[in-house]
Amino acid sequence: MGRAPCCDKANVKRGPWSPEEDAKLKAYIEQNGTGGNWIALPQKIGLKRCGKSCRLRWLNYLRPNIKHGGFSEEEDNIICSLYISIGSRWSIIAAQLPGRTDNDIKNYWNTRLKKKLLGKQRKEQAARRATLRQEINRESQSVMAPGGVLNQQTPNYYWPELPSVNMPAMNPSQDSHFWDQESLRSLLIKLGERFSDDQQELNIATVCPLDGSCTSTRDQPYSSSMNVFSSSGASMNSTDSPCSQLPNTNYAVNGAVGPSTYQGLDGFPVEPHELMYGNQQQLEGLESLYGIMDMANGTNGALSSGESTIWGNVSSLAYPQLVSGLETCLQSLPQNHSSFEVSSYFGQQ
DNA sequence: AAACCCAACAACCGCTTCTTG
DNA sequence: ACAAGAAGCGGTTGTTGGGTT
Structure with missing residues (x-):
């Protein structure tokens, strides 16, 4: 039936x-x-x-106040970064763009934005793959060579650490890839306004990307907008966002978030770099994201040794608090798409 | 001018989630 | 606690119009 x-x-x-x-x-x-x-x-x-x-x-x-077409650069950026961090949750994305409908954004993404991003990315991808493979070959040759580091204890599932894909520094002031500060700020403000209707100051732990130390958002810039995912149990308008129904997040200070833990990924079974080096497919999926991240960051996507890599950009991309908040938010929602799933998605394109 | 292709967008479909009795 | 119906949502399809051959 x-x-x-x-x-x-x-x-x-x-x-x-x-x-x-x-x-x-x-x-x-x-x-x-x-x-x-x-x-x-x-x-x-x-x-x-x-x-x-x-x-x-x-x-x-x-409906009144509906906007059609004419997406601005800022809207593009918002859509891209949210898509990358939360996946195709169009209604949530639409909630951050006043006057836009989920259907409109979905269509815009499917017909233009995705192509814009992927087209840009494809060009760079071939070059990157070549570089990566070269590095990998070189690495594995040195590992296999007589006197190399490979020995009986080395598990066969171990993927050697790639020299060009190291965990980066994520300091905006030092990172030329860092998201345009104005866009970032305005997005955070928008989100802050939308998600929170009380003025209580947040007390969120933030992991310093440089040294892993833990700080409260009281010390951070833009703190006024970081009460997006308040741990204070603030009442939220249930009509505004699905996230309003969320339980409190685990960002309470008191050392709850350790230095090696990525915000919002606490529930994740393994740490990001473990996934990243887990297998080549995964890596290639993530590779695909480089272009998107770079696009979002307004750079030409060149990735060379010592430069900021995907993780740095992921952080900058969506502003640690936003992404971590959304990640956590989405952990409590059905049909969750994590950043990793998104990366897999792009790997299949 | 006709045929074809493709991009853009509106609308539909079916599944999931929420609400209510 | 449960079931039924309504609403929400995201994927997909259909239609249209412009460009190209």
Whole structure:
């Protein structure tokens, strides 16, 4: 037995909406609201449409203050960084872009943004692969060579540490890849406004990327906007974001976050670098992200030894607090996409 | 001018989650 | 606690219009 249809498909009009239908629906909702029941609405106003279709039409097109097209550079950046950190959670992404609908963003991503990013990235990918393989070969040759480090104790699943992919410093002031500060700031402010409706100051632990020391966000710049994921049990507007229903996060200070732990990844079974070096497929998936990260950072994507690498950019990309907050937020949501899943996704493209 | 291709976007479908009785 | 129905969501498909051959 399949699921019962939401409406009588035989008596329901499908396809594009006519201006008359739009006008009817708009006028009724503006005057009476939806009445809390989309299914019954079309009958009330004499529309031969499915209730779901009415809802979609209203939300994506007729609702006031909807913006169509003309995505700004900043919006591009926000979409990219959020996509990279949380995956295709379009409704959450849309919630950060006033006037944009999830459908609009999804379409924009699928038709333009993804291509823009992947096209840019593809060019660089070949060059990077060559470099990486060269490095790997060199490394493995030195390992296998007589007098090399390989011995009986070396587990065969061990992937040698890649010289060009080291855990980077993540200091914005020193990192030319670091996300444009203004975009970053405004995004954080937006998110802060959206997620928090109390003014309590946050007390979030932050791992210093340089030395791994633990500090509170009280000491950080932009602290006013970092109450995004308040540990204070702040009340949140449940209509604004799914994250509003989240339990408190584990960012409370008191040393809860250790130096080697990535924020928001506490629940993750292994540490990022372990995954990264786990196998070559994974690596290539992550490789694919380089281009995107670089695009987001407004650089040409060149990655050479000693430069900031993906992890540095991941951090900068989405601003440690934002990403970690979202990661944690999403751990409590269904259909979670972690950054690692996203990287796998790109690896398959 | 016709055929074809492709990008963009609107709308649909079906699954999941939430709400209510 | 449970079931049913409604709403939300994301993937996919269909349509349209512009560009190219």
